[in-house]
Amino acid sequence: MAKAVLTISSKNYGAWSLRGWLMAKLAGLEFTEKVIPPDDPAMKAEMLLLSSSMLVPALQHNGVKVWDTLAIGEYLNEIKPKAGLLPSAAAARAHCRAICGEMHSGFASMRGALPMNLKAHFPNFKIWSRAQADIDRVLAIWRECFASYGGPFLFGKTPTIADAMYAPVVTRFLTYDVALDKASQAYCKRVMELPAMKEWFAAAKKEPDEIDELDAEF
Numbered sequence: 001m002a003k004a005v006l007t008i009s010s011k012n013y014g015a016w017s018l019r020g021w022l023m024a025k026l027a028g029l030e031f032t033e034k035v036i037p038p039d040d041p042a043m044k045a046e047m048l049l050l051s052s053s054m055l056v057p058a059l060q061h062n063g064v065k066v067w068d069t070l071a072i073g074e075y076l077n078e079i080k081p082k083a084g085l086l087p088s089a090a091a092a093r094a095h096c097r098a099i100c101g102e103m104h105s106g107f108a109s110m111r112g113a114l115p116m117n118l119k120a121h122f123p124n125f126k127i128w129s130r131a132q133a134d135i136d137r138v139l140a141i142w143r144e145c146f147a148s149y150g151g152p153f154l155f156g157k158t159p160t161i162a163d164a165m166y167a168p169v170v171t172r173f174l175t176y177d178v179a180l181d182k183a184s185q186a187y188c189k190r191v192m193e194l195p196a197m198k199e200w201f202a203a204a205k206k207e208p209d210e211i212d213e214l215d216a217e218f
């Protein structure tokens with residue numbers, strides 16, 4: 001069977017890349033990575049061949065091209081149904097899709113003000129009120145999940161696409177020293193301890209140093 005290829009961008013800055021990559025790891029998919037430097041205009045033409053949106057992550061698998069992170073998560077769930085990327089109960093599955101959708105389309109203030117930057121640490125970072133409102137909503141989403149499914153992940157004992165969708169939020173909370181309640185702190189620690197997260201983090205640290213114009217959500 002042809003091996004899958006996942007195209008991604010920077011591991012230090014690429015929040016969407018991290019989400020798609022983590023979903024593929026959680027699914028147990030065998031894949032090779034193709035890393036396209038986000039600041040290289042020459043790569044745009046190549047990206048168009050891989051992803052109609054010209055955005056990453058983009059997955060190629062058995063002649064199928066899937067782009068956009070949520071579509072990749074749904075596709076992975078179809079080809080790897082035993083991985084539990086979506087909860088098995090319909091109500092929990094609907095809840096999972098709802099909070100993934102909220103992450104996919106929302107939290108613009110938090111994403112803009114606190115861009116993912118795994119190598120950085122900003123103690124006492126001043127968070128403006130709109131970003132704080134987004135953070136409060138994320139924490140409320142997490143609290144509801146912990147109360148409904150008992151943790152340690154958002155939908156219970158094993159990680160789902162929701163944990164992948166919120167993984168770059170976890171890293172932001174750590175980078176920007178966001179004040180967290182005990183349960184959310186424990187959740188962040190649990191996500192960071194996933195072997196795949198450790199692998200991604202180690203690779204991000206080896207990337208060339210920060211590029212100023214990339215200190216923004218992309």
Ligand SMILES: N[C@@H](CCC(=O)N[C@@H](CS)C(=O)NCC(=O)O)C(=O)O
Pocket residue numbers: 009013014015016017038054055056057067068069070104218
């Ligand atoms: N809605 C898209 C967002 C993907 C996205 O914004 N990807 C960024 C990188 S993490 C990108 O490809 N940026 C390249 C560019 O804008 O040229 C998804 O869910 O995958």
